Amino acid sequence: MSQMNPKWAEEIAKRRTFAIISHPDAGKTTMTEKLLYFGGAIREAGVVKGRKNSKHATSDWMEIEKKRGISVTSSAMDFEYEGHHINILDTPGHQDFSEDTYRTLTAADAAVMIIDVAKGVEAQTIKLFKVCRMRGIPIFTFVNKLDRHGKDPFELLEEIERVLGIRSYPMNWPIGMGSHFCGVYDRHKSRVELYEQGSEHSEIKFVEVTGAEDPLIGDRAGADLWQQLQDEVSLLDVAGDDFNEELIATGQLTPVFFGSAINNFGVQTFLDNFLEMAPAPTAKKSSIGEIDPYTRPFSGFVFKIQANMNPAHRDRVAFLRICSGRFERGMAVKHVRLNKEVKLAQPLQFMAQDRAIVDESFAGDVIGLFDPGIFQIGDTLCLGESFEYEEMPHFSPEFFSKVTVKDAMKHKQFQKGIMQLTEEGTVQLFRTFPMDDLILGVVGVLQFEVLEYRLKAEYGVDIMLQRLPYQIARWVDGDKATIDQMRSRSQIVRDRYDRPVMLFESEYQLRMAVDKYPKLTFHESSLGL
Ligand code: G4P
Numbered sequence: 001m002s003q004m005n006p007k008w009a010e011e012i013a014k015r016r017t018f019a020i021i022s023h024p025d026a027g028k029t030t031m032t033e034k035l036l037y038f039g040g041a042i043r044e045a046g047v048v049k050g051r052k053n054s055k056h057a058t059s060d061w062m063e064i065e066k067k068r069g070i071s072v073t074s075s076a077m078d079f080e081y082e083g084h085h086i087n088i089l090d091t092p093g094h095q096d097f098s099e100d101t102y103r104t105l106t107a108a109d110a111a112v113m114i115i116d117v118a119k120g121v122e123a124q125t126i127k128l129f130k131v132c133r134m135r136g137i138p139i140f141t142f143v144n145k146l147d148r149h150g151k152d153p154f155e156l157l158e159e160i161e162r163v164l165g166i167r168s169y170p171m172n173w174p175i176g177m178g179s180h181f182c183g184v185y186d187r188h189k190s191r192v193e194l195y196e197q198g199s200e201h202s203e204i205k206f207v208e209v210t211g212a213e214d215p216l217i218g219d220r221a222g223a224d225l226w227q228q229l230q231d232e233v234s235l236l237d238v239a240g241d242d243f244n245e246e247l248i249a250t251g252q253l254t255p256v257f258f259g260s261a262i263n264n265f266g267v268q269t270f271l272d273n274f275l276e277m278a279p280a281p282t283a284k285k286s287s288i289g290e291i292d293p294y295t296r297p298f299s300g301f302v303f304k305i306q307a308n309m310n311p312a313h314r315d316r317v318a319f320l321r322i323c324s325g326r327f328e329r330g331m332a333v334k335h336v337r338l339n340k341e342v343k344l345a346q347p348l349q350f351m352a353q354d355r356a357i358v359d360e361s362f363a364g365d366v367i368g369l370f371d372p373g374i375f376q377i378g379d380t381l382c383l384g385e386s387f388e389y390e391e392m393p394h395f396s397p398e399f400f401s402k403v404t405v406k407d408a409m410k411h412k413q414f415q416k417g418i419m420q421l422t423e424e425g426t427v428q429l430f431r432t433f434p435m436d437d438l439i440l441g442v443v444g445v446l447q448f449e450v451l452e453y454r455l456k457a458e459y460g461v462d463i464m465l466q467r468l469p470y471q472i473a474r475w476v477d478g479d480k481a482t483i484d485q486m487r488s489r490s491q492i493v494r495d496r497y498d499r500p501v502m503l504f505e506s507e508y509q510l511r512m513a514v515d516k517y518p519k520l521t522f523h524e525s526s527l528g529l
Helices: 006-014 028-038 061-073 099-107 123-135 153-164 215-221 223-239 245-249 267-277 408-423 446-459 480-486 507-516
Strands: 015-022 076-081 084-089 110-116 139-144 167-170 172-175 183-186 191-194 206-208 253-258 299-307 316-324 326-328 332-335 340-343 348-351 354-357 360-362 366-371 380-382 399-405 428-432 438-442 463-468 472-478 492-494 500-504 520-523
Touching: 006 015, 006 084, 006 360, 015 028, 015 099, 015 123, 015 267, 028 076, 028 084, 028 110, 028 139, 028 267, 076 366, 084 099, 099 123, 099 299, 099 316, 110 123, 123 139, 123 153, 139 153, 139 267, 153 167, 153 223, 153 253, 172 223, 172 253, 183 215, 191 215, 206 215, 215 223, 245 253, 245 267, 253 267, 299 366, 399 408, 408 428, 408 446, 438 446, 446 463, 472 480, 472 507, 480 500, 500 507, 507 520
Parallel strands: 015 084, 015 110, 110 139, 139 253, 167 253
Antiparallel strands: 076 084, 172 183, 183 191, 191 206, 299 316, 299 380, 316 366, 326 360, 332 340, 332 380, 348 354, 348 366, 399 438, 399 463, 428 438, 428 492, 472 500, 472 520, 492 500
16 A cells, blocks of 8 residues: 555645434525535525425426436535535435435434524434444434524434433523523533624623623623523533534434524534544455555445436446546546546536536545446446445335336336436346236335336336335344245345335334244345345
8 A cells, every 4th residue: 555645645634524314394405505605515595495496296207307407416415614624515405305315314424414403303303314324323413493492402413312312411501492592501611692683793791700600691692691691501412412523424413503504603613513523535345355544545436327417418428436546638547347448537526506527626526527337336447456335225115116117018127227227226126936026116206206107208118106105114134034935925025236125114013023033134225234
C-alpha cells in the first residue's frame, strides 16, 4: 500500500457524507435547503422544493419523471462549509419512496433524522432508521417545528428509545414551545440560543449563562419556564444518558437537537456540532478485507441507477460512491464484475437543479456515470488490485404482484425487460419454487406503475400484474433440511441469487413462523447473507 499525496488525504479528511431520514412533511426539504444556504450553495429558498408535486397517481411515467424534477436530479448535493466538504445524499420520500431510498443509506457515513415535534417517530422514519442501525452509522436527531406546540420533550426521547431502540443525549433543551418558545439551552456550552418570534435568525443570538439556574434565563423566559428548565435539566443530568462519543460513533446513542428549520433556528448550531462529531470517510469491507480511503487508489461502488434522467436522451445514470483515493475525469478503471476496463469520461456531479461535469473527486463524494447498460447496483470500480465491495443488500418489499406477459409471443422481450429493469434495483424479482412464476416486490406501489409503463414503452411488452396479499419478505437462513422441506409451500420463493425468501401476509404470520422454526433465522434484509 502506498502513501497518498498529502493534499489528497486532506481533501478526503474534509469530506462528510450523510443522508437525511424522515417521514414526509417532517421538514427534510426545508432542512436541506437551509443547510445548502449556509454552504452558500443556494441563494434563495424554494430551490429544493417540488417534491410534494409527486403526490399523484398517474400512470404516465414521463409525467412522473417531469414532476419529480429536482428530487431526481439532486440525488447528491455538495457544498463547502467551514473547511468541510459536505455531501448530502437525497432520500426521496412521498410516493417516490423505493428501495433506492434504503440503498442510498449504504452510501452514507452518517444519518440525520428529522422528527416533527408534534408527530414524533413516524412510519417511514422507522424503516429508514432500521437500515442505518444495521450499518452501525452514527445517527443525529433534529427535533423540528418547536415554533409549534408538540409533544413533551421527555415523551419524545422516551418514544425514540422505545420505538427505535436507540438511547439519546439531548445536546440542547427547549425553553417553552409553540407561542411560548424562547430558545434552547445548550447543555455543554452553558448558553442559551435565543428564539425570537418572526425573526429569520440569520444571525445566531447567544446569551452566555452560568447554568440553567442563571437568573438571566428567568429574565428572558419568565419564572415558570425558567423553573421548568431547571427541573428538566437536572432530571436529564441525573437520570439521562451520559455523553459518549464512542456510542455516538457506532450508532448506539443519538445526539438530539431541538429547533425550527423553517425559522432557521438551531440549524447552524446543529450543523456545527454535527460536523465536529460526524466521521470522515472510513474503511469499508471488501472481498480482500477493509479498504482504507487514504492509502488505496480510487475505488467505489454503484448504489443507485436512475433511468431516463433526461427524457430527451433516454440515458441511464449510475451513481457511484467513491470509497477510496482520488478520481479524475477520463480515468480508465477496472469494472470488476465484467473484468474489463472502462473509461469514465463524463462524470457528473449534482447540485440542486444542475448537473455539472466533474474533473476531480475524492473518497466520500458521489458521482454520476453515464451508463450504456454496463452497470448494476453493487458493482465495484477500482484502480490497482481488483476487489469487490460487499454485495448491496436487498430489503423487504411491502407490496407484491405476480407478473405475466399478456402476449406469449413476446416472452423473450418480457424476460429481457424484466431482467434489465429489475437490475436497476427499485423492483425486486422473486421466483416461486415449483412453477417458476415471477413475483415482483416493491416498497412503494408507484414502482409497479413505473415498471408497467416502461416495459411497454421500452420493450413493447404488455404485462398483467396480479396483486398478492403478502406484506413482508424475510431471507431465510439456517438448517438446510428444514428449508428444503418448506419448498413446496407457495409462500417460499427465491431471490435473484437463488436464496430462499419467505413471504408473509402479516407480522402475526411472521411471528408464528419464527416460533415454529427455531432452527431458522429470518432476516429483514439480505445484508451480510
Ligand atoms: P419534507 O421534505 O420532510 O416532506 O418536509 P418539508 O420540508 O417540505 O416541510 C413540510 C412542511 O412543514 C412545509 O409546510 C414546511 O414549510 C413546514 N415546516 C418545515 N419546518 C418547519 C418548522 O420549523 N416550523 C413549522 N411551523 N413548519 C415547518 P407546507 O405548508 O406543507 O409547505 P409550504 O407551503 O410551506 O412549502
